[in-house]
Amino acid sequence: MAKHNCALCGAEIGLLAQQQLADKTYICRKVCAKKCMKLFDLVPATLDQVKAHIEQVEFGTKAWEQIFVPLLKTKNKEEKIKDFGQYGALRVSPSTGLVALIQNDYKFFIFGKTTKACVYRLADLYTYEYESEVAKDSEGKETTKHFCYLGFRNVYGLSEIRLPVSSIAAFNDMEKYFDTQFGIQKTLRNSLNNAKRQINAVKNVAGAVKSIVSGENDVEKGAAAIDALEANSYGDRTEWIRKADEALAKVK
Ligand SMILES: [Zn+2]
Numbered sequence: 001m002a003k004h005n006c007a008l009c010g011a012e013i014g015l016l017a018q019q020q021l022a023d024k025t026y027i028c029r030k031v032c033a034k035k036c037m038k039l040f041d042l043v044p045a046t047l048d049q050v051k052a053h054i055e056q057v058e059f060g061t062k063a064w065e066q067i068f069v070p071l072l073k074t075k076n077k078e079e080k081i082k083d084f085g086q087y088g089a090l091r092v093s094p095s096t097g098l099v100a101l102i103q104n105d106y107k108f109f110i111f112g113k114t115t116k117a118c119v120y121r122l123a124d125l126y127t128y129e130y131e132s133e134v135a136k137d138s139e140g141k142e143t144t145k146h147f148c149y150l151g152f153r154n155v156y157g158l159s160e161i162r163l164p165v166s167s168i169a170a171f172n173d174m175e176k177y178f179d180t181q182f183g184i185q186k187t188l189r190n191s192l193n194n195a196k197r198q199i200n201a202v203k204n205v206a207g208a209v210k211s212i213v214s215g216e217n218d219v220e221k222g223a224a225a226i227d228a229l230e231a232n233s234y235g236d237r238t239e240w241i242r243k244a245d246e247a248l249a250k251v252k
Pocket residue numbers: 006007008009010011027028031032033
């Protein structure tokens with residue numbers, strides 16, 4: 001088998017030290033693959049996607065250090081960071097509207113810790129679903145692994161995360177937390193109100209369609225109706241977007 005050159009740093013790489021990507025390019029495991037998060041799957045990724053992810057980690061790590069790290073010690077209740085996932089891999093900063101996926105790397109045993117991160121706007125989180133997987137442990141006993149599948153919009157790089165969580169209860173806590181932040185209510189009592197709001201939203205859409213058919217072509221009315229539908233399903237995220245953009249603009 002031929003030796004290849006790393007498509008990112010140019011180093012010549014031997015068979016065991018190379019990582020093939022989906023577009024048949026190769027990157028080195030020693031330096032370039034390590035710039036990626038472990039939760040980023042290299043096998044189905046193209047070189048451009050890997051580049052986008054590495055940029056995401058470079059920016060995310062700066063945002064983690066400049067925004068999250070100072071907040072870890074805050075005494076202000078509203079600024080407290082919430083931890084989710086095993087080893088607290090997912091951190092949510094409600095005061096800045098940001099979410100960080102972090103990974104601690106150690107030079108030797110537990111020494112020489114460095115943290116890298118991907119930072120997202122909470123407003124871009126549109127999916128958080130429970131997933132499980134049955135695996136056999138070293139003694140052949142079946143164990144269930146629990147995950148929260150997170151999907152972010154408007155993200156180049158790692159946008160879908162399969163976050164290991166300790167239990168279904170841990171997932172439920174997480175889901176409830178996000179629902180609350182977005183004002184999405186799932187209890188039976190509130191579902192009645194939601195149904196009512198949904199009907200109103202549909203009425204708006206119907207109104208917009210009617211105005212298009214009758215030649216009014218009221219684009220703004222149509223857009224407003226779609227916004228209303230979105231806000232109804234996912235909560236109104238205007239304020240979350242504002243907070244996050246304000247915080248991210250300060251990252252140097
Ligand atoms: Zn390389």
